[in-house]
Amino acid sequence: MEPPAVSTLPPQPSSVPAVEALYVEHHGWLQMWLRKKLSNAADAADIAHDTFVRVLASRSRTRIAEPRAFLTTVARGLVIDTWRRQEIERAYREALLRQPEQFAPSPEAHLVIVETLARIDQLLDGLKPKVRTAFLLAQIEEMHHGAIAERMGVSARSVDRYVAEGLYHCHIALSAA
Numbered sequence: 001m002e003p004p005a006v007s008t009l010p011p012q013p014s015s016v017p018a019v020e021a022l023y024v025e026h027h028g029w030l031q032m033w034l035r036k037k038l039s040n041a042a043d044a045a046d047i048a049h050d051t052f053v054r055v056l057a058s059r060s061r062t063r064i065a066e067p068r069a070f071l072t073t074v075a076r077g078l079v080i081d082t083w084r085r086q087e088i089e090r091a092y093r094e095a096l097l098r099q100p101e102q103f104a105p106s107p108e109a110h111l112v113i114v115e116t117l118a119r120i121d122q123l124l125d126g127l128k129p130k131v132r133t134a135f136l137l138a139q140i141e142e143m144h145h146g147a148i149a150e151r152m153g154v155s156a157r158s159v160d161r162y163v164a165e166g167l168y169h170c171h172i173a174l175s176a177a
């Protein structure tokens with residue numbers, strides 16, 4: 001289940017007291033729940049904080065009938081995002097180890113690259129597996145559609161559709177951002 005959409009607009013003054021009350025009543029419980037799930041107090045504290053930031057930033061003005069269920073849904077999405085980002089960072093570090101040391105990026109560039117890779121991963125997450133595979137082979141590996149079709153065991157026409165669907169998905173996602 002995906003967490004509610006987050007707005008970059010400042011919270012409405014009327015929503016701040018409701019979030020404050022939600023925080024006061026449930027922050028400790030949420031942090032303990034996350035600590036049990038993650039076995040890491042620092043990550044639990046960060047994600048609990050980020051959960052309330054996301055709730056505060058959301059534009060939803062409706063009363064939350066089941067606050068703990070709502071908070072765990074938001075927090076679960078943030079945990080998954082954290083795990084995915086850690087996996088991306090691990091894979092990137094492994095790729096860097098295979099490169100000559102003189103090509104290693106600065107810590108600042110490393111952070112920007114990992115954030116960009118995480119954003120791309122998030123962007124492509126909504127694609128069907130075949131669409132994602134064909135799109136990545138065409139865009140990253142620069143394979144021709146015929147070679148992709150052979151590798152995936154599908155027709156070249158299917159690859160054309162998959163790549164077009166991937167491009168369209170990225171266009172829509174970037175237009176909405």
